[in-house]
Structures are given as C-alpha cells and as structure tokens.
Amino acid sequence: MDGNATGRRAALGCMAWAGAGLLWRVQGGVPRATLLGSAEAAGAGGGLAFVQVSDSHLGFANPPNPDPAGTYREAMALVRAGRGDAALMLHTGDVSHLSREPEFDVAWQIAGEAGLETHYVPGEHDVLVEEGRGFFARFTPRSALGAEPGRARGWYAFDQGGVHFVGLNNVQDLRPGGMGRLGAEQLAWLRDDLAGRAASQPVVVFAHVPLWTVHAPWGWGTDDAAEALALLRRFGSVTVLNGHIHQVMQKVEGQCAFHTARSTAFPQPAPGAAASPGPVRDVPPGRLRALLGITRVAEVRGESPLAVIDTPLGA
Amino acid sequence: MRGPIVRLSPGLFLALLPAAATPSVVVPPAVAVDIADFAFGPAEIAVAPGTTIVWTNRDDIPHDVVAADAPRAFRSAPLDTDERFAFRFDREGRFPYYCSLHSRMQGVVVVR
Incomplete structure (x- = not known):
C-alpha cells in the first residue's frame, strides 16, 4: 500500500468490517472467500487449527464499551463453543489498557475460560510501565515457555x-x-531462528502492530518490517497475524498472507475515515458485538497459506 | 534543563495554582497543551524560561509525553483520559517530544 491510492482502495475493498464470518482460503497466492458455515467452508478442515484473539483492552471504560471484561468473556465462550480441534490460541496484544496488574489478572483468568493453551505478544498498552516487565513476567515467562532470552522481551518461537x-x-x-x-537485536534473533529451516515448513508470524503498512499517517505499520519479511520470503507458506487496528483487513503478497483481527473490546475507524484512530464511539445501539470478534485459523494440508475465518461476537 | 516532574490529578492541579499565590511566593506561569485526536495542540509552543507546561489528555486512549532527545529531560507516566502532566522549563532551548505509544505524535517546546 504505502500510501499508494490504488493500493489503499484495494485494501478498503477487501475489508470485512462486520457481518457474517468469512473463510479465507488462499491457493496459489489468490485468496478466495466463502461464507462461514457453508459446505465449502466446512470441508476446509484438516491439519492444525488454532484461534487468534486480540486487543482485549481490560481496563478500558469509555464508549462504546464500558465492559471490555464482559465482551472478552463472551469471546472466550465463543472460542470454547467453536474451538473444535483447535490446538492453541494466540493473543496478539493489548491484553490490558493501562498495563495494570489487576487488568492482567482479570485477562489471565478470562482467557483460561477458553480452555486452550495461549501464547501472547505485547501491545503498546501492555508495556506502559517498567518497560513491560509485569506483562512479560506473566504472559511470556521464560520458565514456563522455554529458555530463549527474547521471551523476557516478548519475542520467541x-x-x-x-x-x-x-x-x-x-x-x-x-x-x-x-x-x-x-x-536490530530482534531481527538478528529472527535470522538465526529461521536459518536452516526447511522452506516447506508453514510459518505463522504473530505480532501486535501490522507488519504491512495499513495507514502510515496513523502509524499503522512497522518501520523495519521489510527486513523481517525478507527473511521469510523463501518459505512456501507464511501467514502474518496482527491486531492493533481493531478491524479485519487482508493482503496477500507472494507466498505471504497478512491478516488483522478484530478487537474484543471496541472498534476503530477505517483508515483515514476519522480525525484520529481513537475508538468509534457512536456505534448504533445493538451493533457493538458485530464489530468485535475472534479469528480461527486452519492449516490446510498441501495448500498455502492457511485458511482464516473471522467470527463476530454478534450479528 | 532541570525541572520538577509532577503528575497532577485534575482536582489537585486546579487547587494548587491559586493556593500557592501567597504574597511571599511568585507563581511561575503555566501554559496548557491539550492532547486530542492523537495530536499535541499546539504542536509547537514558545515560552519564557521558568514556564510550566501542563499537558492534559482529552482522548479516550492513553498517551504519554516523552522528551525525544537523549538524555531524556522529561518523561510522563501514561496519562489516561483527563489526566495531566506538568513540567517546568528553566533553560532556554528547543525541546522536541513525542508520545512513546503513538510515535507519530510529536511536539516541540521552544524556551527563549
């Protein structure tokens, strides 16, 4: 995209703002969408399946959602009911709103209701104080998850x-x-981590801020993402999952599929559609849950990249 | 530049200024900068030495106020909605700053 008008139109055109969930199935670099619940979608199973949730913002208390703990709990109930053979859950950051221990506590307890092992990366709201030590100690501890030094700073594999x-x-x-x-330090670690891996192994990258430039004026991108993506280019199936922008967006570039998830707390405006990226306050009555949701990802054996289904919390 | 870093609750801030104005104390001037719609307003502000600038977050999303140059002369705690941060600028100079959460947000204080 990078500010290109045509790219921006294309990105806006492929936004699934709300409504029924979509199954995204990408074959030969061409994404195809089918309605969630259709026979075609049901037949896309097989391989590893997992769930992505994002931007739970425990502690947020403004319009349009004074109770993000309640909607996060609804999201976990949806995960539990629809998890099927899902093997794990990814949380792509902004677990909390203000990095406060009580927010982390409640988020941890509610996530447990999904009944899935969960892996986290930090959002900027999780590392507001003490360089994020409270978040890392609880959500990416080296002792529980592995020994890599990067875990204490939120990166690991x-x-x-x-x-x-x-x-x-x-x-x-x-x-x-x-x-x-x-x-530079994280990129060097990534280079070492990927070195020697078979290019045929599917790779799932998850991080909070999009690793592609969704809207530069709002900071919706990552300055040095190109260096990470260059390291991933040789792999046959790469799926990049992000949060941060509180809406579903997709892009496919070569063998790499990019996808952003909805928040479970509040929606944000489409890029450039408001004065700022702050929460959409004037959600019509009864419409909030159509703008929040979860994501389920299935690895389709022999195809690439992975199939992604977004499901809102309500109609 | 060395000034006291004070984080004030809205009520405390309002109470402080008139209360401090006793005959024996000279109250330094205070200037307000609003944080609204993910921007500092005004983004550039010129003040005399000794001026205290008070930033107030008017957004629904937390922001902070962090000096851009090293070593950092000031760094606020995260400011939730309606929270304030005050810093007194004693030395002349140009002091760029930004929000470390939303690094596109930038401002500058010119002291002369």
Whole structure:
C-alpha cells in the first residue's frame, strides 16, 4: 500500500468490517472467500487449527464499551463453543489498557475460560510501565515457555503440529515520528531462528502492530518490517497475524498472507475515515458485538497459506 | 534543563495554582497543551524560561509525553483520559517530544 491510492482502495475493498464470518482460503497466492458455515467452508478442515484473539483492552471504560471484561468473556465462550480441534490460541496484544496488574489478572483468568493453551505478544498498552516487565513476567515467562532470552522481551518461537510459530514484539523503543519497530537485536534473533529451516515448513508470524503498512499517517505499520519479511520470503507458506487496528483487513503478497483481527473490546475507524484512530464511539445501539470478534485459523494440508475465518461476537 | 516532574490529578492541579499565590511566593506561569485526536495542540509552543507546561489528555486512549532527545529531560507516566502532566522549563532551548505509544505524535517546546 504505502500510501499508494490504488493500493489503499484495494485494501478498503477487501475489508470485512462486520457481518457474517468469512473463510479465507488462499491457493496459489489468490485468496478466495466463502461464507462461514457453508459446505465449502466446512470441508476446509484438516491439519492444525488454532484461534487468534486480540486487543482485549481490560481496563478500558469509555464508549462504546464500558465492559471490555464482559465482551472478552463472551469471546472466550465463543472460542470454547467453536474451538473444535483447535490446538492453541494466540493473543496478539493489548491484553490490558493501562498495563495494570489487576487488568492482567482479570485477562489471565478470562482467557483460561477458553480452555486452550495461549501464547501472547505485547501491545503498546501492555508495556506502559517498567518497560513491560509485569506483562512479560506473566504472559511470556521464560520458565514456563522455554529458555530463549527474547521471551523476557516478548519475542520467541515454537513448533506445533508441524507449523513454526514466531511471536514478535514491535511495540517498544519506538522512534519519534515512526511506526511500529522490531529493532536490530530482534531481527538478528529472527535470522538465526529461521536459518536452516526447511522452506516447506508453514510459518505463522504473530505480532501486535501490522507488519504491512495499513495507514502510515496513523502509524499503522512497522518501520523495519521489510527486513523481517525478507527473511521469510523463501518459505512456501507464511501467514502474518496482527491486531492493533481493531478491524479485519487482508493482503496477500507472494507466498505471504497478512491478516488483522478484530478487537474484543471496541472498534476503530477505517483508515483515514476519522480525525484520529481513537475508538468509534457512536456505534448504533445493538451493533457493538458485530464489530468485535475472534479469528480461527486452519492449516490446510498441501495448500498455502492457511485458511482464516473471522467470527463476530454478534450479528 | 532541570525541572520538577509532577503528575497532577485534575482536582489537585486546579487547587494548587491559586493556593500557592501567597504574597511571599511568585507563581511561575503555566501554559496548557491539550492532547486530542492523537495530536499535541499546539504542536509547537514558545515560552519564557521558568514556564510550566501542563499537558492534559482529552482522548479516550492513553498517551504519554516523552522528551525525544537523549538524555531524556522529561518523561510522563501514561496519562489516561483527563489526566495531566506538568513540567517546568528553566533553560532556554528547543525541546522536541513525542508520545512513546503513538510515535507519530510529536511536539516541540521552544524556551527563549
């Protein structure tokens, strides 16, 4: 996109703002959407499936949602009811609104209601104080998840069901005037992590701020994402999952599919559609839950990248 | 530049200024900068040495106020809706700052 008018129109055109869930199935780099619940969607199973949730913002208390704990709990009930054979859950950051321990506590307890092992990366709201130590100690502890030093700073990798998962932190040490940022140390770690891996192994990258430039004036992108994507280019199936922008957006570039998830707390405006990216306050009565939701991802064996289904909390 | 970093609740701030104005105390001037729609307003402000600037977050989303140059002369705590941060600028100079959460948000204080 990068500010290109045609790219921006295309991105807006492929937004699924609300309504029924969609199954995204990408074959040969061409994404195809089918309605969630259709026979075609039902037949897309197989392989590893997992769930993505994002931007739960525990502690937020403004319009349009004075009770983000309630909607997060609804999201976990939806995950529990529809998880099927899902093996794990990813939370792509902004677990909390103000990095406060009680917010982390409640979020941790509610996430447990999904009944799935959950892996987290930080959003900028999670690392507001003490360089994020409270978040990292609870949500990416080295002792529970593995020994890599990066875990204490929110970046790590693991393998499950034949898929290589890479969690990245692009919300700290931001530069004035810039967007999200990974930094040289994390990029060096990523280079080492991917070195020697078979290009045939599916890779899922998850991070808070989009790793593609959705809207630069609002900082909806990552300054040094191109360096990370260059390291991923040789892989046959790469799926990049992000949050931060509180709406569903998709883009496919070569073998790489980008997808952003809805928030479980509040919607944000379409890029450039408001004076600022702040919460959409004037949601019509009864419409909030259509703008919140969860994402389910299935690895379709022999096809690439992965099939992604977004489901709103309500109609 | 070294000034006291004070984080004030809205009520405390309002109470402080008139209360401090006793005959023996000279109250330094205070200037307001609003944080609204993910922007500092005014984004550039010129003040005399000794002026205290008070930032108030009018957004539904937290922001902070962080000096851009190292070593950082000031850094606020995260400011939730309607929370304030005050800093007194004693030295002349140009002091760019930004929001470390939303790094596109930038401002500058010119002290002369």
